[in-house]
Amino acid sequence: MAGRPKIFDEQEAIQKATEVFRNKGYDTASADELLGAMGIGKGSFYLAFKGGKQELYRRSIQQFAENFNHKIADAVDNAEDQVEFIRQFFLRLGDAKDCDIERGCYLGNALVQLSEKDAEIKKITAELLKGLQKIFAKAITKAQKNGLLKIEENPETLAWHLTNLWNGIHVTRRMENSPEILRSLIEMNLKILQ
Template identity: 45%
Template sequence: MAGRPRIYNADQALDKAIEVFWQKGYENASSDDLLKAMGIGKGSFYLAYKGGKQELFQKSLDRVMDHHIKAFKDKIELSEHPLEEIRVFFYEMADPETNLGKYGCYFANALIQVSDKDLKCSAEKQLRTLKDIFVKALEKEKMQGNLKTAVTPDLLGLHLLNLWSGLNVTRNTVNDKSELKMLIEMNLRCIQ
């Protein structure tokens, strides 16, 4: 027997949970916040997420990776000039109209906010994937002769990951987003 049919869209509900986690953080997102945003009751929640909030957050990490980071990776792979895609990606952190500009990097936030070791490991894995995307873009540009620096793409990729994570914190202390954009420009000069 299959049981009662689901009367909500699981992807839409997960997207709503992501918004709550992104705005409030993992620890500060209450069950009531999540249930209200997702538009489901406790019974439906625990049927869908037997591991509770932890399982929901893990699925949210996976979904953000699948949708946001995969879209960035696809742009990098299809682009003739992936360095430009990297610049655009970083400038989102300085744009107050984007989730990155308002709330920061979902994965970097998780590393700071989450105490659960498994969730931290998952967020670390996602950030390493981001670094790998940077490295592939840099290797492509190096092979095309567009990257003039003697620094290896691997070290530059690590630098970009460090910049990305650092900007996640710095964006909270810089009120003037044009200053943040100038900081990004200064740091991205190493990939010219």
Template identity: 50%
Template sequence: MAGRPRIYNDENIIDKAIEVFRGKCFDAASTDELLAAMGIGKGSFYLNFKGGKEELYQRSLKRFAENLNRKMEAEMERSGDAMGYIKNLFLKMANIPSAQKDRGCYYGDALVQLSAKDKANKELAVYLLKDLHRIFTSAVKSGQEQGKVAKDKDPETLGWYLINFWNGIHITKRMEKSPEILKSIIEGNFKLLE
């Protein structure tokens, strides 16, 4: 006889779901695949995620943001060179293994995949991308204070420029695998900020 469904507080199960969603996207990821990856049964799944797959997806987006955005802010502050850190973050994308280059930005993918059919998930993805814009804008302001970014340029606008480039490079790396070409594109875009 099966026991009572277990309530999970471990964020590790959401991290495992993130990997499935990033690899297959929301629509293509089946509940069975998610359960297998997370290592939980249906009873525990619906006890923990009463809104089913959609709730899991929303929580996975929030969890991904907690990990990425907060890590970026902390590392940016520790570096003492916010714009240098952001540039290196982009350059790292040029050197990731080819199999990982097929992954896009988790927020951007959510926005594109769900914008026409799911208002709540679209709004969440927009909110998370706007938080990334806030981080980029903060880096630009710091770069201006350090004389690394032109002071006559509006930091908010440059923050949007970096968001646009962030989304664009995630698409470009899916079609162009050459690290040298990707680095050249990244270097060229950052020169425009000087």
């Protein structure tokens, strides 16, 4: 017996649930809000997400992380000036008024809030950070070869510096949301990209 066929698009449903998690947080997102956003009933939900809300959240983080890294990798690869793209990517982090999709703060929040409580979330967020580091390392290597960066530091180390900055800004903004202060911290850290 194969069971009932799925009558909804799982990726689309997860994306809709992500918006609820992003706006409300994991703990305060109710089952009714999630089901309403996803447009599915309890039966369909538990057939697709046997681990319930926790499985849905993990899959939400995973899908968001994959999409975020893919989007950033494409944008960096297609940028005329990859170093300037990276600078602007970080400077926009300082200006974000809320949890903006483009800046990846949904992932940053998951990293800060739940990675120590949930081994699977920790694994997903660690892979995200490693993916970002690889994207930055590739761009830095290319920029050094093309003479766009004077610094001769190892591209891998520079890329980890940027990854640490991305991570740190998401932590810092939880206690300090002044765009001026955040931008000054970012600008100080980006001086390394000369």
